[in-house]
Amino acid sequence: MTLIRHTLYMTLRHLRELWRQPWFVAVTLVQPVIWLLLFGALFKRVIEIPGFHGHSYIAFLAPGVVVMTAMFSSAWSGMALIEDINRGVTARFLVSPVRREALIAGRILKEAVVVVIQSLIIVALALIVGASFPGGVAGVAALFAVSALLGATFGALSNGFGLIMRQEEALIGAVQFIVLPLTFLSATFLAANLIPRWMRHVADFNPVNWAVVAGRSAVSGNAHWGLIAARAGFLVALLALSVAFATRAFQSYQRSV
Amino acid sequence: MEQAIEANGLVKSYPKGVTALDGLSFGVAAGSVFALLGPNGAGKSTAVKILTTLAKPDAGAATVAGIDVIANPDRVRRTIGVVAQGSGVDIQATGRENLRLQGQIHGIRGQAVEARAQELLERFGLTDAADRVARGYSGGMQRRLDIAMALVHDPAVLFLDEPTTGLDPEVRADMWAEIGRLAAEKGKSVLLTTHYLEEADQLAERIAIVDRGTVVAQGTPDELKRELRGDAIHVDLEREYNGTVSGALTAVPAIRDVSVDGRTLRARADDGGRAVPLVLQALESHGVEVSSVRVARPSLDDVYLKYTGRTFDAAEAEAEVTR
Numbered sequence: 229m230t231l232i233r234h235t236l237y238m239t240l241r242h243l244r245e246l247w248r249q250p251w252f253v254a255v256t257l258v259q260p261v262i263w264l265l266l267f268g269a270l271f272k273r274v275i276e277i278p279g280f281h282g283h284s285y286i287a288f289l290a291p292g293v294v295v296m297t298a299m300f301s302s303a304w305s306g307m308a309l310i311e312d313i314n315r316g317v318t319a320r321f322l323v324s325p326v327r328r329e330a331l332i333a334g335r336i337l338k339e340a341v342v343v344v345i346q347s348l349i350i351v352a353l354a355l356i357v358g359a360s361f362p363g364g365v366a367g368v369a370a371l372f373a374v375s376a377l378l379g380a381t382f383g384a385l386s387n388g389f390g391l392i393m394r395q396e397e398a399l400i401g402a403v404q405f406i407v408l409p410l411t412f413l414s415a416t417f418l419a420a421n422l423i424p425r426w427m428r429h430v431a432d433f434n435p436v437n438w439a440v441v442a443g444r445s446a447v448s449g450n451a452h453w454g455l456i457a458a459r460a461g462f463l464v465a466l467l468a469l470s471v472a473f474a475t476r477a478f479q480s481y482q483r484s485v
Numbered sequence: 486m487e488q489a490i491e492a493n494g495l496v497k498s499y500p501k502g503v504t505a506l507d508g509l510s511f512g513v514a515a516g517s518v519f520a521l522l523g524p525n526g527a528g529k530s531t532a533v534k535i536l537t538t539l540a541k542p543d544a545g546a547a548t549v550a551g552i553d554v555i556a557n558p559d560r561v562r563r564t565i566g567v568v569a570q571g572s573g574v575d576i577q578a579t580g581r582e583n584l585r586l587q588g589q590i591h592g593i594r595g596q597a598v599e600a601r602a603q604e605l606l607e608r609f610g611l612t613d614a615a616d617r618v619a620r621g622y623s624g625g626m627q628r629r630l631d632i633a634m635a636l637v638h639d640p641a642v643l644f645l646d647e648p649t650t651g652l653d654p655e656v657r658a659d660m661w662a663e664i665g666r667l668a669a670e671k672g673k674s675v676l677l678t679t680h681y682l683e684e685a686d687q688l689a690e691r692i693a694i695v696d697r698g699t700v701v702a703q704g705t706p707d708e709l710k711r712e713l714r715g716d717a718i719h720v721d722l723e724r725e726y727n728g729t730v731s732g733a734l735t736a737v738p739a740i741r742d743v744s745v746d747g748r749t750l751r752a753r754a755d756d757g758g759r760a761v762p763l764v765l766q767a768l769e770s771h772g773v774e775v776s777s778v779r780v781a782r783p784s785l786d787d788v789y790l791k792y793t794g795r796t797f798d799a800a801e802a803e804a805e806v807t808r
Binding site: 233234237241244245248249312315316317319320321322323324325326482483485 | 540
């Protein structure tokens with residue numbers, strides 16, 4: 229009970245912090261809008277490629293953008309933690325009886341909440357520009373769920389690496405190094421049967437691709453729930469590993485204080 | 486009397502081979518203000534980290550409010566309030582939100598936490614700024630909020646690690662007054678670390694002088710100064726008298742360490758006030774004319790010099806270099 233309560237206190241603190249930075253919120257939303265509108269327009273005729281199943285590129289792209297945005301925004305999660313450490317805020321919590329797990333869990337939960345809000349906005353935008361999601365509310369909810377799982381995973385990883393690197397510049401470098409390759413080594417922009425074979429094999433191990441494949445299937449109207457459940461299962465397992473990693477990193481940080 | 490803090494032979498070294506604590510021991514009586522005084526790098530902050538459960542010692546033992554800090558860190562955390570060297574204020578949150586969160590963590594909820602936050606905001610003169618984000622606070626306001634946050638749960642033992650470092654002299658004076666008020670609160674024990682001699686002198690009932698990770702001397706400020714055996718007597722002469730002066734004073738048993746440098750005469754006496762008339766009498770009888778006399782209590786700086794062989798400023802400079 230205490231753990232849940234403390235986690236919620238921390239989550240609320242982080243969400244409030246975000247709320248106070250409207251520009252940051254705006255900027256994180258500019259990117260998906262650009263992906264959705266610009267890429268959507270640029271590759272509009274991709275659907276004409278033989279072998280592409282579907283009749284609207286925007287509808288195809290939207291779940292990918294939702295997933296991508298989930299990763300992009302959560303991957304920065306560790307930055308705030310580094311700032312808290314540098315400002316002495318973390319040390320102040322450590323001398324209080326706050327549950328240690330809550331200090332990391334609160335950040336991860338915040339990322340999941342943010343992902344759901346962002347995803348709502350992106351889906352609404354996609355609907356406005358003409359996409360349709362035959363999978364209905366249940367499909368969209370499943371898309372949100374896998375995106376939130378992915379966001380939580382990247383949030384945990386970001387916090388773990390942030391705790392190890394303890395330097396904002398290093399974390400920025402790591403995030404930039406990892407985020408784009410993971411995006412392009414997936415079926416985010418192009419149907420799996422159209423991307424090179426080797427990339428497809430790599431994508432099988434790419435958590436971003438798991439989320440894209442599962443999310444896209446869920447909203448498609450003929451959802452493969454078995455496949456979705458399997459990918460979601462992978463994501464849950466990876467999330468568990470990432471949380472364990474972040475927790476260990478936090479313990480090693482505590483020892484170094 | 487019950488001990489609020491007891492540190493016994495604390496040893497701590499850091500990976501790079503730096504020994505921060507080298508068998509540090511001291512005790513703080515319940516309800517008192519105790520200062521760890523020493524230059525930067527002497528190990529004061531490491532001691533506070535161990536006592537506040539942030540760090541574990543390599544060897545030694547410590548209790549806070551009778552609770553073992555190594556075996557029972559969580560119980561210690563419920564009992565202490567900590568104002569760390571830097572600020573621990575969340576600058577993205579308002580003063581009230583900072584206080585509320587601290588209270589909630591300590592299990593105060595609902596109306597009670599709101600009331601407690603309001604009470605502390607009023608006490609620390611932060612009501613006008615209560616609902617503004619702390620980023621915009623002045624250094625003094627942030628410091629006051631820091632202290633208020635440490636007091637939310639009414640801790641029995643309060644740690645103030647370099648509470649006035651980096652503050653303007655004016656703000657520092659306010660802070661001293663505030664710490665004085667805290668100390669007067671019934672049953673509250675305060676451990677203060679500082680590298681300001683006058684801060685320890687003014688605020689603490691007992692002082693431990695820390696140098697290179699151990700306590701080199703401890704006692705009340707007066708005791709420490711008295712250990713220097715006496716007051717400094719400083720006499721300005723009308724002109725130079727050469728040998729006559731020291732000759733004149735051999736007959737005065739109350740004083741010692743007589744030195745004459747041009748028109749300045751220095752000596753020590755157990756009780757400066759009583760020695761002065763005797764000195765003046767002796768000088769007069771030898772025809773030495775005096776223009777002024779001062780009796781000075783020895784300063785903590787003198788004490789520090791005696792125990793470490795370095796002046797405080799030199800030790801600070803040394804710490805600066807090794808850092």
